[in-house]
Amino acid sequence: MQQLKKGGFTSSIGFILSAAGSAVGLGNIWRFPYLAAKGGGGLFLLIYIILSLTFGFTLLTTDLAIGRRTGKSSLQAFGEISKKWKFVGPLTFIVPAIILTYYCAIGGWVLKYITVYFTGASAEAAHPDYFGNFISSYAGPIVMMLIYLSITAFIVYKGVEKGVEKFSKIVMPGLIIMIVGICIFTMTLSHDGRSAIDGLKIYIVPNFEGLTFKKFMTILLDATGQLFYSLSIAMGIMITYGSYVSKQDNLSKSITRIEVFDTGVAFLAGLMVIPAVYVFNGTEGLEANGPGLMFKALPQIFNQMGVVGIILGAIFFIMVAFAALTSSVSIMETIVASIMEKTGKSRKQVSLWVGIFAAIGAVIVCLGYNLFMFNITLPNGAQAQILDIADYVSNSVLMPLIAILTSVLIGWVAKPKWIIEELEVSGHKFKKKMLYTVVVKYVAPVMMTILLLQALGVF
């Protein structure tokens, strides 16, 4: 990103690909399916799509337009709009710092599953206990995490993200083709009288049976946190990206593309995982698996494919690792660039510090499954270990808080016109003006406040 800053993005497709590279990652492939499974499938999906078209669109528009209008990274952009609101900048900084630690831990899990297919352990990995045994062991998860983190840090240290992004032009389409292929295979599965088609129905048909207010609020909070996480919004990253976009670019068109792409990949990942989990483990499997869902379900699918599954499994996890890398690089780069801007220290020095910080944080996250193992109940009723707590604090507490502050600042202080003008500066009409204004002024602050209170356990 540092090199990009000098010239900005040369083309709007370059910008879309980079923003999509940051957006599409473990959030889509690992996080979305397990939350959708936990939230009852179809109902979660419906809520997620509605939120994506309203909040997602509004907040992504806001972040990118703030960045382009001020030309500053998130640390300074808020102060540029209003002196009194400067404090939001540092606040947006905390979220990527938390996410980076556990993102690397999960990146390590992905690397582990790559090795599984090269060491002939693929049948073993299909066993339901394999994942739990792995994450609760001491050395394995830490070693894998350190390898993953070193690759991320090395890319940032060398300032070669552009090269990685070029690579993602090949990896992203490849990943999507593979996901579609796996989805088709998943649809042919059946086990113990359960068919994938029934699993598909669970995933896409909303089921309102037994829905209580509390359950609905939990799903709503999960879906909102997921939306923020998946689009990399409400954490400053998209503000920084926006500052690189050229004034001639039709921003609202790019926003629609990023959203459709990001939500499309998440939808497909759910389609690949959820019916398979249903086939192998029934409805209880859907509710009980949590963050391990993808790591348990996919090896089972690949195992059903025989020898082909070993090759596909290896390629698939390698591609997931790339998608994850483009995201973790964007997270670390944002942190490093901000610190460099503030302290004037060199990229190499700052990358090293941030790398050490992330390593310490990620070791603690890994030890959360053995040495520091405990079970606490989060205000949303979920059982949590360290990783879930970090995830909850960043996605369910801090992101709604930042979203409230950003929407009040834009809706009431700077006024929506400030953003609308920026979107129209290229001469293109901003068609969703009305929707934008209503959401940023009224719907977002009210809804986000309710959700934040819910996250803090008030309801």
Ligand code: PHE
């Ligand atoms: N959006 C990324 C994903 O879905 C994760 C991410 C979070 C990236 C925060 C940047 C910042 O995996």
